[in-house]
Every structure is written in C-alpha cells, then in structure tokens.
Amino acid sequence: MRSEQELNAALDKYADMVRRLCVLHLKSTADTEDVFQTVFMKYMMHTSDFESEEHEKAWLIRVTMNACKDLLRSFFHSRTVSLDTLTDQIYGPSLENQDVLEAVFALPEKYRRVVYLHYYEGYTAPQIGSILGKNVNTVYTLLTRSRKLLRHTLGEKADEE
Numbered sequence: 296m297r298s299e300q301e302l303n304a305a306l307d308k309y310a311d312m313v314r315r316l317c318v319l320h321l322k323s324t325a326d327t328e329d330v331f332q333t334v335f336m337k338y339m340m341h342t343s344d345f346e347s348e349e350h351e352k353a354w355l356i357r358v359t360m361n362a363c364k365d366l367l368r369s370f371f372h373s374r375t376v377s378l379d380t381l382t383d384q385i386y387g388p389s390l391e392n393q394d395v396l397e398a399v400f401a402l403p404e405k406y407r408r409v410v411y412l413h414y415y416e417g418y419t420a421p422q423i424g425s426i427l428g429k430n431v432n433t434v435y436t437l438l439t440r441s442r443k444l445l446r447h448t449l450g451e452k453a454d455e456e
Contacts, residue, residue: 319399395449
C-alpha cells in the first residue's frame with residue numbers, strides 16, 4: 296500500500312488528467328467523481344513500483360479507461376438516466392454545447408480516446424498504440440477519421456450560426 300505522501304503527489308500530478316478522461320467517457324459529473332475515487336483507491340492499493348513517470352501515467356490512464364468501461368457496463372448504469380440528459384430532454388440542449396469539446400464528446404468512443412490522448416494529453420501515435428494495445432497505423436487511421444468527423448460536425452454547426 297502506498298503512503299499518503301505518494302498519493303498526494305499523484306493527485307497533484309494526475310488528478311486533472313484522470314478527471315478529464317472520466318468526463319470524456321462518462322459525460323456525467325457524479326459518475327466522474329465515483330470513477331475518480333475508484334482509480335485513486337486502486338493506485339493506493341497498487342504495490343508494484345513504476346518504472347518511470349510515463350509508466351505511472353500510462354497505468355493511471357489504462358485504469359481510468361477500464362473503470363469507465365466497467366461503470367458504463369454495470370447493471371445500475373444501464374438502468375438509470377442522468378440528470379443532465381433529463382434536463383436536456385425537458386429544456387433542450389444549452390447553447391454552450393456547441394463547441395469543440397462537445398463535438399469530441401459526440402464522437403464514437405474509439406475516436407474519442409485517440410483524440411483525447413493525442414490532443415489533450417500530447418501522446419504520439421506510437422505511444423497511444425501501446426497504451427490502447429492497437430497497431431500504430433490503426434491509431435493514425437482513427438485520428439484521420441476523427442478529424443474528418445470533427446470537421447464535418449463543426450462545419451455544420453458553423454453553418455447553422
């Protein structure tokens with residue numbers, strides 16, 4: 296088990312990254328907080344040493360993605376509706392949702408992951424390939440397709456305004 300100092304250092308370094316990843320996948324503040332706690336509890340209980348800071352960061356990214364997937368597949372989550380979704384259904388989506396981040400959220404999950412890791416975390420395609428367990432050429436293809444989808448989506452939104 297890790298010490299409180301190690302946990303605090305990891306929280307200082309990686310809390311924002313883990314939260315952004317959670318929001319990107321879950322699109323819910325409450326679910327994000329749940330997964331955030333789960334990830335750092337797993338970090339606290341993880342006894343092996345990390346080879347480097349990059350290894351530690353990649354481990355946290357992988358654990359976060361897996362925890363998000365687990366939550367999305369859970370019985371409880373599949374049987375509930377978020378308050379944000381309910382509010383949007385009643386009052387309609389707010390005008391603030393027409394930005395790049397929302398366009399990224401609208402992408403299918405396989406595209407969202409590579410876009411996030413590349414543009415928000417600064418990973419290269421080979422690094423993303425090793426994190427996600429995908430071929431480097433697959434990562435390049437996913438990035439190209441996601442850019443095309445984003446251009447199309449953001450182009451339509453610009454035409455509407």
